[in-house]
Amino acid sequence: MAKQMTEMLKGNLEGIVLAILSDRPAYGYEITSRLREMGFADIAEGTIYALLIRIEQKGLVDVVKTPSEKGPPRKVFSLNLQGQEYLKEFWTTWNFLADRLQQLHQGGR
Amino acid sequence: MAKQMTEMLKGNLEGIVLAILSDRPAYGYEITSRLREMGFADIAEGTIYALLIRIEQKGLVDVVKTPSEKGPPRKVFSLNLQGQEYLKEFWTTWNFLADRLQQLHQGGR
DNA sequence: ACCGCTACTAAGTGTTACTATGTAGCGGTA
DNA sequence: TACCGCTACATAGTAACACTTAGTAGCGGT
Numbered sequence: 198m199a200k201q202m203t204e205m206l207k208g209n210l211e212g213i214v215l216a217i218l219s220d221r222p223a224y225g226y227e228i229t230s231r232l233r234e235m236g237f238a239d240i241a242e243g244t245i246y247a248l249l250i251r252i253e254q255k256g257l258v259d260v261v262k263t264p265s266e267k268g269p270p271r272k273v274f275s276l277n278l279q280g281q282e283y284l285k286e287f288w289t290t291w292n293f294l295a296d297r298l299q300q301l302h303q304g305g306r
Numbered sequence: 307m308a309k310q311m312t313e314m315l316k317g318n319l320e321g322i323v324l325a326i327l328s329d330r331p332a333y334g335y336e337i338t339s340r341l342r343e344m345g346f347a348d349i350a351e352g353t354i355y356a357l358l359i360r361i362e363q364k365g366l367v368d369v370v371k372t373p374s375e376k377g378p379p380r381k382v383f384s385l386n387l388q389g390q391e392y393l394k395e396f397w398t399t400w401n402f403l404a405d406r407l408q409q410l411h412q413g414g415r
Numbered sequence: 416a417c418c419g420c421t422a423c424t425a426a427g428t429g430t431t432a433c434t435a436t437g438t439a440g441c442g443g444t445a
Numbered sequence: 446t447a448c449c450g451c452t453a454c455a456t457a458g459t460a461a462c463a464c465t466t467a468g469t470a471g472c473g474g475t
Contacts, residue, residue: 198463198464199395199399200430201317201321201395201396201399202399202402202403203317203430203462203463203464204316204317204320204430204431204462204463205316205317205318205399205400205403206317206403206462206463207313207314207316207317207430207431207461207462207463208310208312208313208314208315208316208461208462209314209403209407210462210463211313211462212310212407213406213407213410216407216410216411217410220413224422224423225422225423226421226422226423227422235406235409236402236406237406240463241463241464241465241466242422242423243423243424243425243463243464243465243466243467244462244463244464244465246422246423246424246425247424247425247462247463247464248462248463249423250424251461251462265421265422265471265472266421266472267420267421267422267471267472267473268420268421268422268423268470268471268472269421269422269423269469269470269471269472270422270423270471271421271422271423272422272423286308286310287310288411290308290310290311290314291314291407291411293311293345294311294314294315294318295404295407297322297344297345297346298318298321298322298325298400298404300344301322301325301326302325302397302400304329309461312431312432312433312460312461313431313432313461313462315431315432316430316431316432316461316462317430317431319431319432320431333453333454334453334454335452335453335454336453349432349433350432350433350434350435351453351454352432352433352434352435352436352454352455352456353431353432353433353434355453355454355455355456356431356432356433356455356456357431357432358454359455360430360431374440374441374452374453375441375452376440376441376442376451376452376453377439377440377441377451377452377453377454378438378439378440378441378452378453378454379440379453379454380452380453380454381453381454
């Protein structure tokens with residue numbers, strides 16, 4: 198993946214995944230595919246699983262293990278109250294940064 | 307600083323500084339103050355100096371040492387051709403990410 | 416019997432921003 | 446004169462995050 202994108206995703210990917218989960222619960226493999234559909238073609242599977250473990254340990258999601266028709270059991274993640282709070286803060290931070298950057302981009306040159 | 311902001315700045319701060327330099331050349335201490343004026347109140351001075359050394363080593367900026375009226379000599383950084391290219395890529399990457407996130411934010415919940 | 420897709424796990428790496436601290440020149444003031 | 450505050454740069458050590466790579470394992474189809 199482009200190195201710039203890699204670095205830019207840091208701190209944002211977590212919010213992106215939480216936003217996806219706020220739409221509806223999902224499991225790791227599904228989230229990966231949705232990201233690919235969104236255009237994030239090169240996000241590694243391992244990255245998503247590691248991230249999911251992190252947000253689970255932070256207590257932002259609830260987890261339910263459900264059987265799958267075509268493979269090992271799925272770990273379905275859903276955003277809980279704390280996760281919703283966290284996501285709200287994420288958007289606040291994001292908007293702040295996006296505002297500043299838009300200003301810079303327009304003012305620039 | 308808010309932890310979310312810290313992580314979100316990763317990969318963006320470099321672009322922000324390059325964008326500032328594309329407006330006009332500047333030295334470290336000046337860049338730090340400008341960032342503070344922009345609202346990035348808690349960006350550490352040391353962070354900026356380290357970042358400037360990085361982009362200098364990457365060859366994105368030219369450096370001229372000039373005497374100061376009120377302190378040690380300043381290292382004035384200016385964006386060179388390669389830096390301009392890099393900044394252009396940065397904006398492309400940023401726009402891609404910002405688009406996706408806006409979609410998520412609007413579609414969300 | 417094997418391949419491909421689904422699905423999750425885990426160890427080790429590089430990059431980045433942070434904290435904390437140190438050096439040093441200059442002007443003003445008690 | 447001695448000190449303080451502002452200007453200005455430098456650096457060692459830390460935490461967090463996404464990456465690469467490799468592995469386990471169930472299921473359906475050929």
